Amino acid sequence: MTQRNVNQPESAPRRTARPAAKPAPSPAQKPATIPVDLSPTTTVVRGIGRIPVTQVSPVIEGGAYAAKATVGELVPIRAKVFREGHDAVNASVIVTDPSGKETRHDMTPLAPRGLDPWEAWVRFDVEGPHTFRVEGWSDPWGTWLHNAEAKLPAGVDIELVCLEGRDLLERTASIAEEAGDPIEASILRATGQLLIPQRPAEDLLDVATGIGLAKAMAKHGPRELVSPTADYPIFVDRKQALFASWYEFFPRSEGATYDEATDTWTSGTFDSSHERLEAAAAMGFDVIYFPPIHPVGTAFKKGKNNTLDATEKDPGSPWAVGSPDGGHDAIHPDLGDWESFDRLVARAKELGVEIALDFALQASPDHPWVTEHPEWFTTRIDGTIAYAENPPKKYQDIYPINFDNDPEGIYNEVLRILRVWMDHGVRIFRVDNPHTKPVQFWAWIFEQIRATDPDVLFFAEAFTKPEMMHTLGKVGFHTSYTYFTWRVDKDEIEEYMGELSRDMDAFYRPNFFVNTPDINPFHLQSGNPAIFSIRAILAAMLSPAWGVYSGFELFEHLPLAPGREEYLDSEKYEYRPRDYDAQPNLNMLMGRLNSIRRDHPALQQLRQIDFHTAPHEKVLAFSKVDGADRVVVIVSLDPDNTVETEVHLDLTKLGLAADAALPVRDELTGATFTWGARNFVRLTPAQPAHILAVL
């Protein structure tokens, strides 16, 4: 659940104990306790080499943690590369894959040359731990060519230039031969023979600047004074770490029934959740996320709308984890048992989607840990266990864990619990409030999990200050909630996307949730369906990962109270079965958006996004590119009015001529147009966007 600057509020008064859920099957062998080093360190090698290379990126905390990449993703590797004097400098990136194989990627100098920026975009194909280094090197070919281009037309040192050129081509031919490229070697030797001083300068220059020669030299030209940086870690995650469409629902609500006669609810179950799972999959969502499914505590249980007068009939908040039925490794008996959980996971697998579980590291006072491991909590001077507080407010239904009393014990227990769920097919965890736990605890957990199960992903529910959000990403959270939920104006969306795509991309992957059980944002509280469409389009098109908490598609929008961004009758505290086919709804739009995302690699990545000029302040225009795939999106930010404006596309950002004609197809309507640098758009509340695939 979300807590911005507050502690944990959920709970539930005691109720009759139920039969304990069947304990989780233990893994074949209980792993030995792993020691916890509370001062983790990494040693990296430094210093400026013969050819200076500085400001290498992506490098996280000096190389202590791995930068982020995903399979198939283009990742920019940058550095400043320069040298003394006037000889030519050049640079390459050397990527080492998990098998130890090295691949060279030549870097390109960028403008402004005076600032010495170099860059290579590398596409990573294999999952797992990689490293990369930048090598600056002296480029004899570049030096010779520069000399030749200056001297030959001036008639200076013709003989020497030819002599040196021929020698260089001979040397390169030998390199080509050693590399098993006899054809290039022959070409190089023959070309060298063309450098005859008696020929006219323009003929010699023609030889020197030939395209074939340039290619041969780029491939085999000598590289001298090669100066490598340290090898910096970059971890290539599976694609879902970057590109995913999340759908959240409460299993207990799905198929829950109300008996008017007894005024009692019967909880939905894993088995009765199959229908919603299938519906979400049909809409193209590929990660289905459940709030905690563990036994819920009864001490200080919260009633409807977060009240303190809950009765036995209230189900309590799922985030008040733990009861006599068990803790984080147990299933709430109302939802089913391990067999039914496994059935649900198996059905998800059939549908090609994944189940993501909430991981909320806190305990209800009824959690088994409280009696078995009181040392995992804080005991106050009066002998009581400290509950959560945001003084003077108290959250007596929640005991925060004290990670410092027995790090080895609690760290290993958390690891054990994660492995229980991983063994049952859960490979994605949505971590509740990670910023209220020690950063170094997460770093340790990720180190352990990544070593054995690099496909397991962690999604940070960190709504907090920027540096903490960044740091959680740096130590290994694969993806994170974002401030998107509160970014509504054109300027703030453009600025935030700039930060995410250019400044934070090496360590932080966004997931744009349009709403959550904790956040009913003000801009949705009008209930106007157009704003729901707009926010879905923005989330799905701006970010490679987006998410929806169920009810959004039905335009649920009533706040707990005016000025509050919480839902009235929040599902956190009660059963909320829904008629998902009620009209109107956003099912079709969400499905269409997910389908467009699947069709377009440009929408599956974060780093290549550009904003374009639309004079109207309520119209956002941007393009995303990946290789040959290009998508242009124009969205109205005004749910109440028709807007008309020009849109000025900088077509060079699409790799096209500035005045190119642009045949496009609107992926929302199927209509085709020819666009150009200047275009007129008219967007309405009913049709608030164009999503244009460049044909």
Added chain:
Amino acid sequence: MTQRNVNQPESAPRRTARPAAKPAPSPAQKPATIPVDLSPTTTVVRGIGRIPVTQVSPVIEGGAYAAKATVGELVPIRAKVFREGHDAVNASVIVTDPSGKETRHDMTPLAPRGLDPWEAWVRFDVEGPHTFRVEGWSDPWGTWLHNAEAKLPAGVDIELVCLEGRDLLERTASIAEEAGDPIEASILRATGQLLIPQRPAEDLLDVATGIGLAKAMAKHGPRELVSPTADYPIFVDRKQALFASWYEFFPRSEGATYDEATDTWTSGTFDSSHERLEAAAAMGFDVIYFPPIHPVGTAFKKGKNNTLDATEKDPGSPWAVGSPDGGHDAIHPDLGDWESFDRLVARAKELGVEIALDFALQASPDHPWVTEHPEWFTTRIDGTIAYAENPPKKYQDIYPINFDNDPEGIYNEVLRILRVWMDHGVRIFRVDNPHTKPVQFWAWIFEQIRATDPDVLFFAEAFTKPEMMHTLGKVGFHTSYTYFTWRVDKDEIEEYMGELSRDMDAFYRPNFFVNTPDINPFHLQSGNPAIFSIRAILAAMLSPAWGVYSGFELFEHLPLAPGREEYLDSEKYEYRPRDYDAQPNLNMLMGRLNSIRRDHPALQQLRQIDFHTAPHEKVLAFSKVDGADRVVVIVSLDPDNTVETEVHLDLTKLGLAADAALPVRDELTGATFTWGARNFVRLTPAQPAHILAVL
């Protein structure tokens, strides 16, 4: 000499060999050859600790090189410090001095708090290698106080708050006792006894927030979960590395005489240079810098105005180092011998000034190295030694050194030469074109010199691209020429000072030369004395180090040709004795500026400078502060017109109330005024500045 994007142009045709200068007395023992590691590396320790500390500064290339500080200088140490949850975080800097003694400096959280910036300004008192680390820590007192301030007024948990407070004060009293501070211990114990739950909340709060208690807790309060970063190097140089006033003259011009009968010049000497040395010292300059004083080559010698038709009567450029008379470890026989050099150094010492020597690592074709060590140059494919080129231009009077053919040989030879001059009292070298030599060569040299002679300073004549200039500073150049010479508009001066004082201060110390033998900047070419005054005032007031090449004070300004920034009849190629007392001159102003600089610590430092608003675009207003010393400078940038404007001082930048009355004295005129937030100024070409000391 200065070369922007060109190679070395100076030279001289052969002339009759003279008797060899007496060789330098060799040091008592020739040091053993020091091996050259061409891939220098440093190992640093990394990783985020229990309390995260990130973005520590000043850290140079991950700690591979030392950040810069000077004796007496206030240096900001910054980091982001934050933690999980709601408990209080705090931070300290631990400085370790060369003797291993650690000193704690408490950090202060800055606004905006949401971005977690912390800072401590540390004044370093001892020369030599220091380290610093940042320690983030959990602050039980901060946590308790926050709780108490929230709970006591709300009447919540009064008993528990008092119990916990008393316990905390008891614990702290024990710490104070252990630290040998029994008085604070007694105060803490007694204060704890005042936390009686039955007292009114406001009385308890009064106890909790007392100033005495705050001080005692700041001193002795417990620090938990202390999380140190790596220890990062910071080198404290002698003060002259930051604060110095340079004056450059050519010894051969001082006392040079012309015999009309024979149309021949007799060179000035070290002995005839005493007068100028004394005059410069009298004007308050404290570093007297000489262009190369070595034998000058005769091969391809340059004549007047850099022409190629030099005769035997032309002295040649001092930067064409080396002749049969010797190389970099020899003295030009025309200038004198080692005895007369030693006399000049001794006189300088008496006057309290230092001699800085030019160190130009290049050779005339007549340099002894050319025959003794041809491997230190580049032999081309036709068997000739490569001269300097900027194709298609050739500079046949200069052989560049090839540092890669025999690094161990040439590195050690350079080290030997430097030690020759160091042994003769030269402790400052002005390095000619360091950006045309390998960066890692300099890093190696500085490592060797710093280990034995940490007082020896190197001044980089690097007029080149920013990254190279930065990197030369990072690997150890103590100070550098700057772009100031070409920064004339208000906006560009303000922007450049921002870069220097805030972005580059950890690795780059500026020396603002108003002119050099290579640079006769366009803005001085009018010859209007007012612009000379303005530039001197700007250089001397903006930068802790400034410099003048002689002739500036006489308003020398004629360019070699229109559109060229070189001097006509440049002293680089001929004798230029001057009548330094000719009127008008800037002698008095330069002396006054140096005197003001000596009186004001605020002007002796770089980092604490703020610009203020003057609506007039030709009026620059800034203030500098160091401790209690505050100086406000208002300068007209218009040498041709009287300017009148308001100046709006942000007095908070001076540590004063925004509406404070400001008694000031104009250090140029002695007049006193009372200034405030808004002031009127009238500046004229004759009186273009106010330099206001805040009284």
